[in-house]
Amino acid sequence: xxxxxxxxxxxxxxxxxxxxxxxxxxxxxxxxxxxxxxxxxxxxxxxxxxxxxxxxxxxxxxxxxxxxxxxxxxxxxxxxxxxxxxxxxxxxxxxxxxxxxxxxxxxxxxxxxxxxxxxxxxxxxxxxxxxxxxxxxxxxxxxxxxxxxxxxxxxxxxxxxxxxxxxxxxxxxxxxxxxxxxxxxxxxxxxxxxxxxxxxxxxxxxxxxxxxxxxxxxxxxxxxxxxxxxxxxxxxxxxxxxxxxxxxxxxxxxxxxxxxxxxxxxx
Amino acid sequence: xxxxxxxxxxxxxxxxxxxxxxxxxxxxxxxxxxxxxxxxxxxxxxxxxxxxxxxxxxxxxxxxxxxxxxxxxxxxxxxxxxxxxxxxxxxxxxxxxxxxxxxxxxxxxxxxxxxxxxxxxxxxxxxxxxxxxxxxxxxxxxxxxxxxxxxxxxxxxxxxxxxxxxxxxxxxxxxxxxxxxxxxxxxxxxxxxxxxxxxxxxxxxxxxxxxxxxxxxxxxxxxxxxxxxxxxxxxxxxxxxxxxxxxxxxxxxxxxxxxxxxxxxxxxxxxxxxxxxxxxxxxxxxxxxxxxxxxxxxxxxxxxxxxxxxxxxxxxxxxxxxxxxxxxxxxxxxxxxxxxxxxxxxxxxxxxxxxxxxxxxxxxxxxxxxxxxxxxxxxxxxxxxxxxxxxxxxxxxxxxxxxxxxxxxxxxxxxxxx
Numbered sequence: 159x160x161x162x163x164x165x166x167x168x169x170x171x172x173x174x175x176x177x178x179x180x181x182x183x184x185x186x187x188x189x190x191x192x193x194x195x196x197x198x199x200x201x202x203x204x205x206x207x208x209x210x211x212x213x214x215x216x217x218x219x220x221x222x223x224x225x226x227x228x229x230x231x232x233x234x235x236x237x238x239x240x241x242x243x244x245x246x247x248x249x250x251x252x253x254x255x256x257x258x259x260x261x262x263x264x265x266x267x268x269x270x271x272x273x274x275x276x277x278x279x280x281x282x283x284x285x286x287x288x289x290x291x292x293x294x295x296x297x298x299x300x301x302x303x304x305x306x307x308x309x310x311x312x313x314x315x316x317x318x319x320x321x322x323x324x325x326x327x328x329x330x331x332x333x334x335x336x337x338x339x340x341x342x343x344x345x346x347x348x349x350x351x352x353x354x355x356x357x358x359x360x361x362x363x364x365x366x367x368x369x370x371x372x373x374x375x376x377x378x379x380x381x382x383x384x385x386x387x388x389x390x391x392x393x394x395x396x397x398x399x400x401x402x403x404x405x406x407x408x409x410x411x412x413x414x415x416x417x418x419x420x421x422x423x424x425x
Numbered sequence: 426x427x428x429x430x431x432x433x434x435x436x437x438x439x440x441x442x443x444x445x446x447x448x449x450x451x452x453x454x455x456x457x458x459x460x461x462x463x464x465x466x467x468x469x470x471x472x473x474x475x476x477x478x479x480x481x482x483x484x485x486x487x488x489x490x491x492x493x494x495x496x497x498x499x500x501x502x503x504x505x506x507x508x509x510x511x512x513x514x515x516x517x518x519x520x521x522x523x524x525x526x527x528x529x530x531x532x533x534x535x536x537x538x539x540x541x542x543x544x545x546x547x548x549x550x551x552x553x554x555x556x557x558x559x560x561x562x563x564x565x566x567x568x569x570x571x572x573x574x575x576x577x578x579x580x581x582x583x584x585x586x587x588x589x590x591x592x593x594x595x596x597x598x599x600x601x602x603x604x605x606x607x608x609x610x611x612x613x614x615x616x617x618x619x620x621x622x623x624x625x626x627x628x629x630x631x632x633x634x635x636x637x638x639x640x641x642x643x644x645x646x647x648x649x650x651x652x653x654x655x656x657x658x659x660x661x662x663x664x665x666x667x668x669x670x671x672x673x674x675x676x677x678x679x680x681x682x683x684x685x686x687x688x689x690x691x692x693x694x695x696x697x698x699x700x701x702x703x704x705x706x707x708x709x710x711x712x713x714x715x716x717x718x719x720x721x722x723x724x725x726x727x728x729x730x731x732x733x734x735x736x737x738x739x740x741x742x743x744x745x746x747x748x749x750x751x752x753x754x755x756x757x758x759x760x761x762x763x764x765x766x767x768x769x770x771x772x773x774x775x776x777x778x779x780x781x782x783x784x785x786x787x788x789x790x791x792x793x794x795x796x797x798x799x800x801x802x803x804x805x806x807x808x809x810x811x812x813x814x815x816x817x818x819x820x821x822x823x824x825x826x827x828x829x830x831x832x833x834x835x836x837x838x839x840x841x842x843x
Binding site for chain 2: 171172175236237238241244245248249255257259260261262264265268269301311312313314316317318319320321365366369370371372373374
């Protein structure tokens, strides 16, 4: 994985140490250079300090994201000059945020960089599921769409309902009415969006991927891969499917056929 | 409940600056509750936040607590931002966590627990398991400092559950480390040892970046057990496992120095601390390191160095805990040089500061020091010290110490490599 970073020299060093042997990190000093890297034909993950971006830079990054969805990691100090651009990126892209000074800053940065989701997969999946998502209550629709785009979000059905501001039972009924699988299934699908790139396009050990993504074990990760893609993680790494095929598999598994429930498949 | 804690703290504040800090903190927490209940309303909240920011402008901008409070004030207007990704909520919870940590640094442990538990509960209600886990981890540490083992254990156990579900493995490992510290502090050394051994195995497989925490906890345990050789080796292992993590490098070097002193190798300990001073660390870590060097200079009987460090540290921007520790070490040093009257004055100061701010561990150490000063007057105590100094060091440990000293000397010669 290639990482292109618009950050300070100290932060660039930290990013390089975090990525280690699992990718290459290139530092850029201007927003234009960052946007050029984003629009290049080669896949990359963008790492950005919003204080170096500013309002205009954030708007340009949002526009570029609409054309060419890329993984974006915003490594932000909690300072007023960083917040306005951060809000724009949070609202209009699938950016992941790592806040400097948080107790888990280092591990959060590692997760964000090494498990950077495939932005194209996330965008394509939410586009494919849009007819179903439009039938959901507003906040649930937004939360679920964000989850499926970024691979991050609530880890349990209760947490998802809390995020969406509705009762668990109401959420379950709404999902069924929209012909979507249960919340547990959707959360499992979102988690796979998160780890998909790490599985098919990196050399991270599967055990490490499973642990970082919150799976109980590597076996659980493989079980989910088999459920959604029909193959184990090792097979997927050897025979990486196209984004279109991955989207098709995920869409088929998260939409409900008449009278069929698959919750037991992701226990 | 949080209101009462803040009001009690404001009522017992000893300076105008502390009162201002606590008042602003209380005001911001109240603002947080209001915004959480009804959303951000610029027509009402902008003025309130501006007034609180204005009070912060009268205080030192470098103070950790001031920075944390300013971050909360900056974050609150964005509470509702990007509800889909919960960016605003995560931002506010993170700033509140930082505030809780800053309160802890000022030895306001009771107030820190109040803020951290607020974050823990609200974040969990909002489905932010990772943030709730972080808050509960910090609560576990705070409760242990306050001596409430049950509350500490409950906080760590819940933090473990939440961190596993959120995939926060480093937090999960640190909760087990926290439980290990609890066990050893309660005297259950075999239980602590077994728990930390299992945790080290798990961390090596799943979260190697958390290994330094485990090794330092194991070193602490071995040091308590009197197994100083093992403690030194574990600290050194933590230093090596820390890699580019400056905070862990600092923590491991300081713990290594402490273990070396306990073992009777203060000269090697001094090298470890001087290596820390040469590194590119935060000023508060360097102040802490100089405080430890102050004690070491007394242990090594270098009166000139001791006096120089003591004077150098007088204008330092201490935290409350550092101020108590400084006076405690000055007392111990002066006792070493036979200046018992001055030592007693410093020990009394340390005890007074520790009592005032409920720093129980430092309070006990200061009381111990007062007793030691009183005993130092007796001839029997002086004779015992002379006998201990004459005890030979084990040859195997001498060789190991030579290797460690050599490695630290290399670090001193090439500070960029640290």
